[in-house]
Amino acid sequence: MHVTSRRSATWRSTTSRLMALTAAGSTLLALGSLAPASAVHPRADGSTTACLTPDAAAPDVAFAARGGHGTDHRAVPTAEQRRIEARTDAILDRQGTRARKKAKALAASVPVYVHVMAGSDGEGDVSDSQITQQIAVLNQTYSGSESADAAVTDFSFSLAGVDRFYNDTWHVDGASESYRAQTRQGGANALNIWLVDFDYLGVATFPWDYSADGDIDGIRVNYASLPGGSATSYNLGKTATHEAGHWFGLYHTFQGGCGAQNDGVSDTPAQSAPTNGCPVGADICASAGLDPIHNYMDYSYDDCYDQFTPGQSNRMSQMWNAYRA
Numbered sequence: 001m002h003v004t005s006r007r008s009a010t011w012r013s014t015t016s017r018l019m020a021l022t023a024a025g026s027t028l029l030a031l032g033s034l035a036p037a038s039a040v041h042p043r044a045d046g047s048t049t050a051c052l053t054p055d056a057a058a059p060d061v062a063f064a065a066r067g068g069h070g071t072d073h074r075a076v077p078t079a080e081q082r083r084i085e086a087r088t089d090a091i092l093d094r095q096g097t098r099a100r101k102k103a104k105a106l107a108a109s110v111p112v113y114v115h116v117m118a119g120s121d122g123e124g125d126v127s128d129s130q131i132t133q134q135i136a137v138l139n140q141t142y143s144g145s146e147s148a149d150a151a152v153t154d155f156s157f158s159l160a161g162v163d164r165f166y167n168d169t170w171h172v173d174g175a176s177e178s179y180r181a182q183t184r185q186g187g188a189n190a191l192n193i194w195l196v197d198f199d200y201l202g203v204a205t206f207p208w209d210y211s212a213d214g215d216i217d218g219i220r221v222n223y224a225s226l227p228g229g230s231a232t233s234y235n236l237g238k239t240a241t242h243e244a245g246h247w248f249g250l251y252h253t254f255q256g257g258c259g260a261q262n263d264g265v266s267d268t269p270a271q272s273a274p275t276n277g278c279p280v281g282a283d284i285c286a287s288a289g290l291d292p293i294h295n296y297m298d299y300s301y302d303d304c305y306d307q308f309t310p311g312q313s314n315r316m317s318q319m320w321n322a323y324r325a
């Protein structure tokens with residue numbers, strides 16, 4: 001799959017607009033002690049191929065995308081999902097936390113490392129203010145403050161470092177595994193966010209892959225999706241919320257379609273397909289409950305999103321204990 005093969009005409013026009021806006025006058029600042037202003041690495045890996053398929057060298061690495069303009073390029077097959085759940089259950093059994101539920105709540109502060117993968121012309125060099133706003137959105141969405149029905153999760157986020165690179169290959173997510181391995185910071189508990197320009201709104205790794213592929217662990221997010229970005233209907237910063245949900249171990253609400261196993265969370269009604277927009281009252285599956293269009297793990301517009309469920313919150317805490325604590 002060529003990186004640009006799924007880019008729609010609409011998407012191209014939004015990114016082109018952003019390129020025009022950011023090519024001139026963008027600031028080249030770095031935040032934090034881990035991100036000196038000299039952290040500029042044009043073409044650091046020497047690659048001349050700009051269109052490598054993400055994760056092509058490790059097709060068994062689970063990842064998931066918030067397409068926004070198409071379906072996932074890799075859903076998790078049911079058999080693999082069962083293996084993952086069984087492995088997680090065994091780990092939690094050994095830890096003795098299986099019955100923990102909310103009775104032994106975490107209060108984890110997640111350090112966040114933001115890697116701005118700008119082009120050599122400065123495209124995608126988002127402002128420090130946008131990054132600060134993005135962290136605020138993560139805290140807002142994971143604290144359940146957008147809806148009375150939203151779960152208050154056990155997670156908060158603090159910016160641990162920002163670095164900026166000006167590399168035309170990395171900017172379009174080329175040599176993806178290489179640049180992630182070269183730039184990732186922190187341990188299993190650290191959320192690394194790479195801001196790139198690619199076909200997707202975002203792509204995430206799952207926590208159960210950390211032990212084998214920790215060097216590329218984290219989420220890749222389209223820079224145009226940050227608060228104030230140019231991705232119309234997807235520029236309130238909720239893509240990072242969605243991708244972090246995968247990083248914590250959540251599936252899409254439409255995982256498994258109308259089947260019984262679904263997304264492994266009992267309080268997200270089954271859903272046969274991703275939502276586009278915000279179709280209030282949609283109810284595709286015969287099973288109980290309307291489609292969870294307001295759930296961060298659907299594909300709805302950013303302004304339609306307002307919640308994780310208590311079941312999702314509990315799953316994230318269990319996954320944290322199993323793989324990231």
Ligand SMILES: [Zn+2]
Pocket residue numbers: 064065066067242243246252
């Ligand atoms: Zn997703």
